[in-house]
Amino acid sequence: MKNEKLTTDEYNALEFIRGGARSDRVNACVGRNAKRLAGLKMIQYGRNGSLALTDKGQEVLFLRSCIEALQSLSQDPAAPVAGDVVQFLSRKSHIAPRAEGGFEVTAKGQESLADILAQQPRK
DSSP: OOSOOOOHHHHHHHHHHHTTOOSTTSOHHHHHHHHHHHHTTSEEEOTTSOEEEOHHHHHHHHHHHHHHHHHHHHHOTTOOOOHHHHHHHHHTTSEEEOTTSSEEEOHHHHHHHHHHHHHSOOO
């Protein structure tokens, strides 16, 4: 993916569409962001006007879930994490299971998280 920065509002619109938005007129959040998200090829309009996530949109939401999981686990090793996210992060050696339960963020995971946070704009 190219350096396509999304706002929190745009992420929320993607989540709403994944949850089953039928059109961009249903929710103000989706209505504000549908044109840009369609231009970025993250959503597509069906022939009947319905909205659906593209593979790229699914990937963006999954990567966001992985980043949020790394942040949560770095603060609390017992934080709940979705199964597909655990599988992906384990395969990439970003997290490792702990004997007490939960997961710890590995050095590779800490390094990746630091790189991601350094690229985000400061608030």
